[in-house]
Amino acid sequence: MNTIQYALLSLLAREPLSGYDMKQQINLKINPFWKISNNQLYPVLGKLEKACFIQLKAIEQDGYRPARKIYEITDAGLEKLKEWIAAPSETDVIRDxxxxxxxxxxxxxxxxxxxxxxxxxxxxxxxxxxxxxxxxxxxxxxxxxxxxxxxxxxxxxxxxxxxxxxxxxxxxxxxxxxxxxxxxxxxxxxxx
Amino acid sequence: MNTIQYALLSLLAREPLSGYDMKQQINLKINPFWKISNNQLYPVLGKLEKACFIQLKAIEQDGYRPARKIYEITDAGLEKLKEWIAAPSETDVIRDxxxxxxxxxxxxxxxxxxxxxxxxxxxxxxxxxxxxxxxxxxxxxxxxxxxxxxxxxxxxxxxxxxxxxxxxxxxxxxxxxxxxxxxxxxxxxxxx
DNA sequence: GGGCGCATGTAAAAAGTTACATGATTAC
DNA sequence: GTAATCATGTAACTTTTTACATGCGCCC
The missing domain is CATH 1.10.287 (Helix Hairpins)
Structure with a gap:
C-alpha cells in the first residue's frame, strides 16, 4: 500500500465516489498535496477492490453518458486507513x-x-x-x-x-x- | 533534460566532482530540495557525457580505494544550464x-x-x-x-x-x- | 463543425526506489 | 569478526508522466 492508495481510501472514507470523481477531487480539492492521472487511477482502483478495501456500490447510467462505477470503502478499508494515519511519517523531501x-x-x-x-x-x-x-x-x-x-x-x-x-x-x-x-x-x- | 540532470550540472558548475561526490552533495548539501540514488546517478552521468554537457577531467587513484572519475562541466553544459535557470518554473505539487x-x-x-x-x-x-x-x-x-x-x-x-x-x-x-x-x-x- | 466535458480505460516511456555486487581498509 | 566508508556499477521493481482511444451531446 502506497500513499496514492491511501489517498483514494481517504476520499471514499468521506463519501462514495466514481473513479472520475476521485480524480477530480485529487487534482482539484486535494490538489494542494497530491495528484493522479488516469492510468494510475484505474489499475489502483482494481487493486484496492481485489484487496477488499473498497467495493462497487452502484453503476449509474445518466442517459447518453458512460456508466459511472461508484465505489465505497469497506470496513476492512476503513480499518486499514485508520491504522495508517496513526503511524508516524517521515518528513518528505520537497522536490521543487x-x-x-x-x-x-x-x-x-x-x-x-x-x-x-x-x-x-x-x-x-x-x-x-x-x-x-x-x-x-x-x-x-x-x-x-x-x-x-x-x-x-x-x-x-x-x-x-x-x-x-x-x-x-x-x-x-x-x-x-x-x-x-x-x-x-x-x-x-x-x-x- | 529533466531536473535531476540540471541538478548534477548545477553541482559541476561550482567545481569538478566525482559521481560519488555528487551523490553525497545532493543527499546532504542539496538534501533540502532533491535526492538521488546510485542507479539513477551513473546512467544519467553517462547521458550527460554523451550529450557533451560534462566531460571526464581526471581519474584519481588513492591507494587501495576504487578509482574516482572526476567530471567537469563543458561550455555547452554551462550554456544549457544558464538557459534553463532563466526560464520560468511552475509551482510544483508538494507530495507530502x-x-x-x-x-x-x-x-x-x-x-x-x-x-x-x-x-x-x-x-x-x-x-x-x-x-x-x-x-x-x-x-x-x-x-x-x-x-x-x-x-x-x-x-x-x-x-x-x-x-x-x-x-x-x-x-x-x-x-x-x-x-x-x-x-x-x-x-x-x-x-x- | 470544432472543441470541451463526461467517463471509462490502455500503452509506452521516464523517473525513482530498494537491493545487490565488488573489494580494500579502518574502527569497535 | 562485524560494520562502516569509499567508489564504482547493475537488476528488478514501483511510481509517475504523457499520450492515445472511444463516443455521445452541448455550446459557440
Missing part, C-alpha cells in the same frame, strides 16, 4: 524545480534574478488567494469548526498550505530587497 | 505523506491528534536546527554576503527552507491549541 534553479542564482545577473523573484512571488500569491477563497467557502458551512467532521481536516490542510505560501512570499520579498540593496550600493560606488 | 494523513484527522480521537502534532512539530524543529547550523557555518566564510558567489545561493535556499520549517511549526502549534480548546470545552460541558 525552482529551488534547483535558485541553487544557480549566482550565475545570473542580479537584475534578472530580481525579476524572477517578483514573478515567483506572484505565483505564490495566486495560490494563496485560491486557498483563501476555498477557506471562505468552508467557513460558511454549518459544521465548520467541529473537529469531528471532514470539513475540519480540509480546513486544516488549507491553513497549512496558506502558511507555506505566505512564508514563500515573505522570502521572495527579503531576497529581492537583499539583491536590490546590493545593486544600489554598487551603482553608488561606481558614481564615486 | 503527512498531509494525506491530515486529510483524515477527523477520523482520529483529538487526544491522539494532539500527540501527532507535537511529534510533527519536533520533526520540523530538528530540520530547522540542522539548517540553522549549516547557516552558521556559511556565515563565517569571507565571501558570505557577496551575491555573485555560490555561497549566496546556498544561503538563499537555507533561508527559504528555514521559513518553511518555521511556518510548519507555527501551524502545528495553532492546530494543537485549536484541538486542545475543543477538548477543554467538551470536558467543561460534561461536568455541568
Amino acid at each position: 524545480e525552482f529551488t534547483v534553479k535558485l541553487f544557480n542564482s549566482w550565475l545570473l545577473e542580479p537584475e534578472k534574478m530580481i525579476n524572477i523573484l517578483a514573478d515567483r512571488k506572484r505565483q505564490h500569491e495566486e495560490k494563496l488567494l485560491l486557498y483563501a477563497n476555498k477557506m471562505k467557502e468552508l467557513a460558511v458551512r454549518p459544521e465548520y469548526g467541529d473537529i469531528e467532521t471532514p470539513l475540519f481536516s480540509t480546513a486544516a490542510i488549507l491553513n497549512l498550505r496558506m502558511g507555506y505560501e505566505r512564508s514563500y512570499m515573505e522570502w521572495c520579498d527579503n531576497m529581492g530587497m537583499l539583491l536590490q540593496g546590493s545593486l544600489d550600493q554598487k551603482s553608488k560606488t561606481a558614481k564615486l | 505523506e503527512f498531509t494525506v494523513k491530515l486529510f483524515n484527522s477527523w477520523l482520529l480521537e483529538p487526544e491522539k491528534m494532539i500527540n501527532i502534532l507535537a511529534d510533527r512539530k519536533r520533526q520540523h524543529e530538528e530540520k530547522l536546527l540542522l539548517y540553522a547550523n549549516k547557516m552558521k557555518e556559511l556565515a563565517v566564510r569571507p565571501e558570505y554576503g557577496d551575491i555573485e558567489t555560490p555561497l549566496f545561493s546556498t544561503a538563499a535556499i537555507l533561508n527559504l527552507r528555514m521559513g518553511y520549517e518555521r511556518s510548519y511549526m507555527e501551524w502545528c502549534d495553532n492546530m494543537g491549541m485549536l484541538l486542545q480548546g475543543s477538548l477543554d470545552q467538551k470536558s467543561k460541558t460534561a461536568k455541568l
Whole structure:
C-alpha cells in the first residue's frame, strides 16, 4: 500500500465516489498535496477492490453518458486507513524545480534574478488567494469548526498550505530587497 | 533534460566532482530540495557525457580505494544550464505523506491528534536546527554576503527552507491549541 | 463543425526506489 | 569478526508522466 492508495481510501472514507470523481477531487480539492492521472487511477482502483478495501456500490447510467462505477470503502478499508494515519511519517523531501534553479542564482545577473523573484512571488500569491477563497467557502458551512467532521481536516490542510505560501512570499520579498540593496550600493560606488 | 540532470550540472558548475561526490552533495548539501540514488546517478552521468554537457577531467587513484572519475562541466553544459535557470518554473505539487494523513484527522480521537502534532512539530524543529547550523557555518566564510558567489545561493535556499520549517511549526502549534480548546470545552460541558 | 466535458480505460516511456555486487581498509 | 566508508556499477521493481482511444451531446 502506497500513499496514492491511501489517498483514494481517504476520499471514499468521506463519501462514495466514481473513479472520475476521485480524480477530480485529487487534482482539484486535494490538489494542494497530491495528484493522479488516469492510468494510475484505474489499475489502483482494481487493486484496492481485489484487496477488499473498497467495493462497487452502484453503476449509474445518466442517459447518453458512460456508466459511472461508484465505489465505497469497506470496513476492512476503513480499518486499514485508520491504522495508517496513526503511524508516524517521515518528513518528505520537497522536490521543487525552482529551488534547483535558485541553487544557480549566482550565475545570473542580479537584475534578472530580481525579476524572477517578483514573478515567483506572484505565483505564490495566486495560490494563496485560491486557498483563501476555498477557506471562505468552508467557513460558511454549518459544521465548520467541529473537529469531528471532514470539513475540519480540509480546513486544516488549507491553513497549512496558506502558511507555506505566505512564508514563500515573505522570502521572495527579503531576497529581492537583499539583491536590490546590493545593486544600489554598487551603482553608488561606481558614481564615486 | 529533466531536473535531476540540471541538478548534477548545477553541482559541476561550482567545481569538478566525482559521481560519488555528487551523490553525497545532493543527499546532504542539496538534501533540502532533491535526492538521488546510485542507479539513477551513473546512467544519467553517462547521458550527460554523451550529450557533451560534462566531460571526464581526471581519474584519481588513492591507494587501495576504487578509482574516482572526476567530471567537469563543458561550455555547452554551462550554456544549457544558464538557459534553463532563466526560464520560468511552475509551482510544483508538494507530495507530502503527512498531509494525506491530515486529510483524515477527523477520523482520529483529538487526544491522539494532539500527540501527532507535537511529534510533527519536533520533526520540523530538528530540520530547522540542522539548517540553522549549516547557516552558521556559511556565515563565517569571507565571501558570505557577496551575491555573485555560490555561497549566496546556498544561503538563499537555507533561508527559504528555514521559513518553511518555521511556518510548519507555527501551524502545528495553532492546530494543537485549536484541538486542545475543543477538548477543554467538551470536558467543561460534561461536568455541568 | 470544432472543441470541451463526461467517463471509462490502455500503452509506452521516464523517473525513482530498494537491493545487490565488488573489494580494500579502518574502527569497535 | 562485524560494520562502516569509499567508489564504482547493475537488476528488478514501483511510481509517475504523457499520450492515445472511444463516443455521445452541448455550446459557440
